[in-house]
Amino acid sequence: MQQTASAATEQPVISCRNVWKLFGSDPTTYLATMPAGRGYEEIRSDGYIAGVKDVSVDVRRGEMLVIMGLSGSGKSTLVRCFSRLHDITGGTIEVEGQDVMSLSEKELIELRRSKMGMVFQSFGLLPHRTVLDNVAFPLEMRGQDRHKRRERAMEVIKLVGLEGREDYFPRELSGGQQQRVGIARSLAIEPDIWFLDEPFSALDPLIRREMQDEFLRLQEMLAKTIVFITHDFDEALRLADRIAIMKDGAVEQCDTPDQIVLHPATEYVRKFTEEIDKARVVHASVLAKPDLTGSGDPVDALSTVHQLAQLLVQDTREAIPVAREGKVIGAFRREDALNILVGAH
């Protein structure tokens, strides 16, 4: 996935600044009196759990932000704060410029219902309803008439590749197909912001990869703003425009996959990147230096080093130009790319 340049400059869809979510007996008073710089373990010894610890991230329009971290690192808590399923203890969260903590219960329900879609690991399908009726369910909740909701449900069923299975019951479907129903159901309401909490982790590895590919295809068409939770770094690298890596409630680094594998911000992040084949992650666009001039035909900015392997080995040029949509944006040193290819970076 590659975002348009304007996505980075537009107002973010979700903006969170210095957000804290503490669990414990009186978190608000505790946070107000807590000495600055108190660490996760110190907070714990004071009797509180820092579910989210001083997090500032933005979710940009049309991007897929993947929140990655081990179990208990705070991924779900952070995302629950975005939709105010949790009240935050400190900081601010704005969704489309609106401070979520200032919304009334009614406004919140409306915000969630009209703008947000959610998909969970457990699929959450209604077992006694057919695929069509499961997908149409949120529309029924909205009071949409039967004909309209069936029409819309069929549209999204087609979109996720389940046409012909609309009259099946969930138990008659594979895990991957059931998750497709979950995805179709959440898309039925045309959410602006899509939250997916480990949607593929109950699936076996082959199906999981297939679903990831399909998901990328779907996103290419829909260009939704997506927050995707996973504990799988490979999945994060495959899907993300940007990845926020969490540990002990805090975001260790939030950046593009390329930057994370090339320039891990902390030792913790570096450990994740150790086993990764960087050549499959790093794109020519990131290696290109605008002030370097190459000779001969340019390579495409969206190519990974892995895709360029043959050229890199056979070519003799020192600097290779890179073009985005036909326009040269700079060049990279062939040696730099070769180092990534052989794992010497």
Ligand SMILES: Nc1ncnc2c1ncn2[C@@H]1O[C@H](COP(=O)(O)OP(=O)(O)OP(=O)(O)O)[C@@H](O)[C@H]1O
């Ligand atoms: N309601 C709660 N009360 C107390 N502690 C909580 C509550 N919800 C979460 N926590 C704690 O906050 C921390 C972060 O939990 P969270 O569920 O966000 O982690 P996660 O990264 O999503 O983990 P997983 O991948 O296992 O779902 C954990 O230590 C958890 O025990």
